[in-house]
Amino acid sequence: MKSTLVNTMMPMDKILTKRDGFLDGFPIFLGYFSTAIAFGLVCRNVNISFFNSTLISLTNFAGSGQFLMVNLLANGALLFELFVSVLLINLRYLFMGAALNQKLGDDIGVFKKIIVAFSTTDEIFSVAVLKPQKLNFAYLFSLELTSYTGWVTGTMLGYLIGVALPHKLQLALSITLYAMFASLWGHETRKSGYKILIVGFISAALNSLLILKLNMAIGWSFVISMLSATLIGSLFIGSEDE
Template identity: 35%
Template structure:
């Protein structure tokens, strides 16, 4: 039993490697930025280890630099990271029943990237060992990258940094495309979300000024509500 669990964990870690590679250079950048803005190495590494949420950490350092107080930063962090609520709620029913301890541990590792990967692995995501493995790989990439950034004097070479900037997006594409094949409903959701995202980015200013965390939540809720209304029945699975 124990070896079965351990195997699932390592399979998860292997699947999570692209996330770790995507996180690492971003975490290096975070460590450098935090240092440049007067955070000690201990503080920035602790932040990555305990908060483990990229966008909000960059925002926090940014706000600190402009002299905004800790209370406001914590509220902003909450608003930015509230989107994980929806992701946790999506993963929860798919997971086999687990003790609270295991669920608490798995919940800590939910990020945009780990969620996307785990949600797209229907044959694995019932298994807590697998999910924990994915989360651990991502976590190590993020924390070790922060350590490297906090210690490093210079950043990565510019062209490498630029190329690595695409890593997480390439991974998102790799996760998304297979799920769109042979599913009309998923394709419609994709098109709908594309339009909504474009409007939220280039549309009227009252829309574009909404924070990214809120945009993800609002767009997801609108698109998925429409999807559930338009396609209430589960599609027949095609042979894949």
């Protein structure tokens, strides 16, 4: 993420351009493209049509949420379970959006805000929120469009080339999603300490127990594990930050 680093260190008064957005968006494009290939593969494996797979990526634009949704569908989850699970996994966007909203420039009115809100993904948020200057629409739009293009085209390509890849490579590519989460987890552990590692372990252990031993439906098991680990974690992690 060299370009991000360079831009972050630029003087405060430098106005962000379309070009900056593209340069910052390119690493995200690459990451999304490869993750979306894995998503396209998964969709094909659970017999979702090409049209619907593309539609999922076009309308949801969410890594973990989409994988969760397809996973739940394939395992026969109820619609309500699916809705609540996807909603819960996306709750974090409430906080990301609140932070990003405060950095928006004056040129961003209601219609432009719709586009910004639609594309508040983890990665776009992380890159944009770290900018020292106010965020204008030209920058945000090209950052978001670059990333969005990677996500949608990756999904289509993954679906189409999926069968052509050797089985072992297909399987290896499906680690992409877990690798994304694991690298975030590692990053957060470094940033916020070993207690973060423990919170993750609690939810991992609980989720495994509920699914493997108690045969609980994935949607509920996920929600229960996530909320319990958050609650337990908040008992031993004070709110010292902020």
